[in-house]
Amino acid sequence: MPEPLEVSYQELKHLVSERALQGDTVLLNMGPQHPSTHGVLRLLLELDGEVIINCVPDIGFLHTGIEKNMESKRWEMAEVMTDRTDYLNTTGNNLAYCLALERLIELDVPPRAQAVRVILVELERISNHLVWLGTHALDLAAMSMFLYCFRERESILDIKEMCSGQRMMTTYFRPGGLWRDIPSEFEIAVRRFIRMFPSRIKQYDALLEKNPLFMDRTQNIGKLSKEDAINLSVTGPVLRGSGVAYDLRKAQPYSGYEQYDFDIPTGTHGDVYDRYLVRMEEMRQSLRIIQQALDKLPYGPFRSNNRKYVPPPRAELGTSMEAVIHHFKLWTEGFIIPKGAVYQPVESPKGELGYYVESSGGNKPYRIHMRTPSFVHLQALPFMCKGHLVADLVGIIGSVDIVLGDCDR
Amino acid sequence: MGIEQKAGNLGIVTVGLEQVVNWARVNAMWPMLFGLACCAIEMMSAQASHNDMSRFGMELMRASPRQSDLMIVAGRVTRKMAPVLRRLYDQLPDPKWVISMGDCASCSGVFNNYALVQGVDEVVPVDVYVAGCPPRPEALIHGILTLYDKVRHEKLNTWT
Amino acid sequence: MAEEHLKLTLKALKDRFGLQESLLMKYPPALEAEPEKIVEICQVLRDEYEFDFLCELTAVDYWPEAEPRFNVIYGFYSHANNVRMMLRVSLNGDHPTLHTLEGVYRGANWHERELWDMFGINFEGHSDLRRILMSQDWEGHPLRKDYPLGYEEPQFSFNYDEIDQRKHHARYEEA
Numbered sequence: 001m002p003e004p005l006e007v008s009y010q011e012l013k014h015l016v017s018e019r020a021l022q023g024d025t026v027l028l029n030m031g032p033q034h035p036s037t038h039g040v041l042r043l044l045l046e047l048d049g050e051v052i053i054n055c056v057p058d059i060g061f062l063h064t065g066i067e068k069n070m071e072s073k074r075w076e077m078a079e080v081m082t083d084r085t086d087y088l089n090t091t092g093n094n095l096a097y098c099l100a101l102e103r104l105i106e107l108d109v110p111p112r113a114q115a116v117r118v119i120l121v122e123l124e125r126i127s128n129h130l131v132w133l134g135t136h137a138l139d140l141a142a143m144s145m146f147l148y149c150f151r152e153r154e155s156i157l158d159i160k161e162m163c164s165g166q167r168m169m170t171t172y173f174r175p176g177g178l179w180r181d182i183p184s185e186f187e188i189a190v191r192r193f194i195r196m197f198p199s200r201i202k203q204y205d206a207l208l209e210k211n212p213l214f215m216d217r218t219q220n221i222g223k224l225s226k227e228d229a230i231n232l233s234v235t236g237p238v239l240r241g242s243g244v245a246y247d248l249r250k251a252q253p254y255s256g257y258e259q260y261d262f263d264i265p266t267g268t269h270g271d272v273y274d275r276y277l278v279r280m281e282e283m284r285q286s287l288r289i290i291q292q293a294l295d296k297l298p299y300g301p302f303r304s305n306n307r308k309y310v311p312p313p314r315a316e317l318g319t320s321m322e323a324v325i326h327h328f329k330l331w332t333e334g335f336i337i338p339k340g341a342v343y344q345p346v347e348s349p350k351g352e353l354g355y356y357v358e359s360s361g362g363n364k365p366y367r368i369h370m371r372t373p374s375f376v377h378l379q380a381l382p383f384m385c386k387g388h389l390v391a392d393l394v395g396i397i398g399s400v401d402i403v404l405g406d407c408d409r
Numbered sequence: 410m411g412i413e414q415k416a417g418n419l420g421i422v423t424v425g426l427e428q429v430v431n432w433a434r435v436n437a438m439w440p441m442l443f444g445l446a447c448c449a450i451e452m453m454s455a456q457a458s459h460n461d462m463s464r465f466g467m468e469l470m471r472a473s474p475r476q477s478d479l480m481i482v483a484g485r486v487t488r489k490m491a492p493v494l495r496r497l498y499d500q501l502p503d504p505k506w507v508i509s510m511g512d513c514a515s516c517s518g519v520f521n522n523y524a525l526v527q528g529v530d531e532v533v534p535v536d537v538y539v540a541g542c543p544p545r546p547e548a549l550i551h552g553i554l555t556l557y558d559k560v561r562h563e564k565l566n567t568w569t
Numbered sequence: 570m571a572e573e574h575l576k577l578t579l580k581a582l583k584d585r586f587g588l589q590e591s592l593l594m595k596y597p598p599a600l601e602a603e604p605e606k607i608v609e610i611c612q613v614l615r616d617e618y619e620f621d622f623l624c625e626l627t628a629v630d631y632w633p634e635a636e637p638r639f640n641v642i643y644g645f646y647s648h649a650n651n652v653r654m655m656l657r658v659s660l661n662g663d664h665p666t667l668h669t670l671e672g673v674y675r676g677a678n679w680h681e682r683e684l685w686d687m688f689g690i691n692f693e694g695h696s697d698l699r700r701i702l703m704s705q706d707w708e709g710h711p712l713r714k715d716y717p718l719g720y721e722e723p724q725f726s727f728n729y730d731e732i733d734q735r736k737h738h739a740r741y742e743e744a
């Protein structure tokens with residue numbers, strides 16, 4: 001039976017204040033298994049009564065070695081693992097990986113595939129914000145929000161299952177486009193969702209936005225100023241809540257985002273309530289984008305024609321010898337990416353998700369690094385929670401929206 | 410047979426002791442919140458209103474191991490987390506059962522590397538394995554019903 | 570406008586510090602720097618050329634090439650001008666050390682801890698250099714190329730006798 005491992009006192013002495021060494025303050029362990037930490041996060045709190053003086057996060061309880069594991073799989077096999085890092089934003093991870101590969105190979109993506117990618121990524125953004133809202137409200141003791149949000153999420157999971165067969169880890173985006181074309185029920189289902197959803201957001205707003213209990217627990221809590229946020233490399237809704245209007249979909253658009261018209265919500269105070277308002281508004285803007293993309297959805301091929309990287313359709317195998325050779329090479333050896341490196345950032349619902357992909361000219365990745373937003377935001381957590389109570393800490397962790405699979409990879 | 414015919418309309422029923430004990434254990438089994446990774450989201454979906462686990466007796470998920478009797482290990486267990494898992498299992502009072510939900514808990518799934526425990530049964534004894542990556546909520550409920558079948562046939566060999 | 574700012578910055582850095590363009594990075598444009606001057610270059614980038622955002626800090630291991638064995642990669646973004654650039658620093662295999670960037674960008678703290686944990690790259694002047702992702706008593710640096718993957722061989726019919734998959738802790742029903 002393995003012995004329990006504890007971070008020793010000697011190692012942490014330089015992180016806690018001198019009052020702790022004299023026994024004046026309490027060192028509390030908010031352990032890896034806790035209902036409000038959204039995963040396996042361990043926080044070491046130094047408390048003076050109930051007031052937090054210092055907070056030291058201890059991560060790594062979900063470190064899966066994905067980066068090293070991807071080095072031993074081929075390019076197309078490694079995409080399966082990208083789903084499982086940030087498991088609430090699976091299509092976003094796939095999109096970042098495919099965009100990085102397409103930039104390295106300089107592969108074209110047809111406009112139909114780009115539009116479908118945008119629709120699915122925005123649906124995933126809404127789904128992520130629904131889980132965030134459900135669990136955040138659950139932590140702050142508004143329990144019925146959890147059930148409402150998961151009910152909406154079932155409609156989105158049905159749409160994903162209709163396209164790819166899987167509810168969560170779809171691996172639907174492949175280098176060059178999509179795995180297969182969208183079915184005919186897709187448009188009907190998405191339109192039904194767009195018609196139904198705005199009234200549901202109104203219901204959530206009616207429950208929480210002007211609720212005096214919710215406002216008391218979230219206003220002036222966890223403030224992060226603009227300069228601090230930029231220096232700490234914070235991105236996404238947390239940065240937008242502090243007042244900086246930085247969104248990668250507008251600043252450096254990818255996959256056809258420049259054709260769509262949407263706003264970027266920002267907050268003013270940088271507290272937990274502002275981040276709540278920013279994310280609610282983001283859900284409405286995502287609906288706008290989906291509506292525009294669905295109206296403009298072009299006909300055409302759903303994957304690139306470059307046979308060196310994309311397998312040929314089955315019908316062609318009966319007539320063309322080159323198709324058979326390409327099929328054989330892709331299935332036995334996989335495709336080869338020329339030597340080079342790229343850093344591709346993408347706006348995930350949590351912040352800036354960046355993939356650093358380096359190839360040494362083989363059929364396996366040489367080095368893949370995922371710059372994940374949760375890792376960086378957890379670093380900023382101690383700055384946000386000094387001087388607050390433990391009950392406020394739960395709200396702050398919820399508002400930062402961390403996912404430990406994203407943080408530890 | 411005889412005693413029921415004599416005492417039937419007094420409202421007395423005879424049944425085996427094991428059946429009663431197992432019936433009581435099955436109908437109110439409370440799981441412990443041990444969602445680690447992606448499977449935890451499907452476990453939460455199974456608890457939510459679309460596929461409701463409370464119809465099967467799992468009304469609440471208790472965060473404290475002292476107040477629960479089932480541990481659903483949902484997600485991948487790393488070598489850093491394994492001692493924590495074992496400690497929580499030891500803190501569960503008897504009778505206790507373990508469901509290993511998902512591929513990563515059963516056999517470490519897609520990830521065959523240095524950081525993960527290759528199957529949670531290296532650390533705790535498992536009763537039911539539920540396959541899938543992640544398993545659908547219906548699959549998890551099927552796994553729970555299989556566990557119920559297993560518990561209903563358990564023999565009472567110690568007086569605990 | 571963004572392109573000109575980028576060209577201006579790259580040219581200024583090349584002239585001032587004698588840096589060269591990296592041929593390996595396709596996007597964003599990257600320069601190769603020396604390990605001793607990295608803090609100075611970052612200070613100049615942040616104060617004079619408005620690159621106030623550190624977006625990436627990672628490393629690559631080129632074992633079995635002994636020198637340079639590691640390549641540490643920094644990524645920067647400028648909010649005011651909407652432009653990205655990267656820096657690459659080469660390090661040798663034995664005792665790789667760099668000075669920490671914590672004074673310039675506070676967000677580099679955990680990235681450097683991760684590089685110490687995964688690659689063994691030492692950062693001088695760091696406030697808290699401990700392992701972050703692996704447990705505290707782990708030996709070795711996992712992302713180096715000479716560290717094994719830890720692959721467990723599955724039991725098929727052709728190697729049935731050599732590998733025992735039964736875990737002695739699991740409860741098996743006596744069939």
